[in-house]
Amino acid sequence: MILVTGGAGFIGANFILDWLAQTGEGVVTLDKLTYAGNLHNLDRLQGDARHVFVHGDIADRALLERLLAEHQPRAIVHFAAESHVDRSIHGPEDFIQTNVVGTFRLLEAARQYWQALPAPEKEAFRFLHVSTDEVYGTLSPTDPAFTEQHNTLPNSPYSASKAASDHLVRAWHHTYGLPVLTTNCSNNYGPLQFPEKLIPLVIVNALAGKDLPIYGDGQQVRDWLYVGDHCGAIRRVLEAGRPGETYNIGGHNEMTNLRIVQGICALLGELRPRADGRPYASQITHVKDRPGHDRRYAIDAGKIERELGWRPAETFDTGIRKTVQWYLDHPEWVAQVQSGAYREWVAQQYATA
């Protein structure tokens, strides 16, 4: 079986559901259940003996040692992180604690476990670290997309903490020989994404008749990938990636934030028109820009395509349609994640906008 950290979050939950459907191999999920972790994301696995959920912190070394000894995983897939840039600006401490200290503790526990494995299991063991394109910093409109050779130049507390974790993972390979794999992926979207990130926030706010906040001029560019394609890429890297290597993952799909929001408005207009017949785009409002806002991210996914034969299956048009439809079909999920704590965050984030 494999150990998945952060499996109650957006990408982790999608990964586990896909993994069990595709491979049937057992999963132990370790998740602290922060505001972003939601056990309902894994409801479909209730009663499924192939899945074990453990509530706990990746920074808890004693717990990690117990889990590894008990379940003897052949791999660790590490998603657990604080993941929202805006939250990292308001409160960076949790980002350093989980993304840096937590990853360090996980690496140490993994190293101790791996070193004691018998030869064939030791050879086959993998530690896959899930990271982001944001560690590379920002691009001008004409710069080539990020390759794995690009310097690490993070600009936000979130991306700095992820870059720090990438460096630790790299060092644990070079110094101790731990068989690590690192993936740096572009912005994901899809079912189960917490409605604080741009795409689900816009869908949820649009349906609730609320403002659709665009930071600054909305001309910032992100390279969007459907979450199912990210999960497929991680499975492929785990299966065939070379230890010590980094793989960029992206969808060849650069779009400005404004275009993304306008596109969602148009789709909602088609699938669930507003009662008053007015366009959803009338809810768009430009608000104060994010401090230090990176202007453009773009991923060159040539290495994973050439070496591992991975390519995204979804286009943005097919992926965003599935995503909008999923949110339309799951109002109870949205209502349930919009807890009191979440509403307080929204009030704080957009109060001075």
Ligand code: NAD
């Ligand atoms: P998320 O915020 O939705 O989920 C994070 C999960 O980690 C939650 O379930 C949370 O409870 C858990 N967690 C947080 N701190 C923990 C701790 N100390 N111990 C155990 N569990 C803890 O994040 P996501 O969007 O699913 O991202 C998952 C990973 O993918 C992150 O490492 C992120 O940096 C990376 N990533 C995300 C994107 C994206 O667009 N969302 C893109 C590239 C890479």
Ligand code: TYD
């Ligand atoms: P986000 O989903 O937070 O991802 P990231 O910051 O990791 O790229 O934001 C995506 C883009 O959308 C980013 O350029 C910031 C912008 N954005 C808005 O314009 N308004 C919003 O309310 C949010 C949450 C993001």
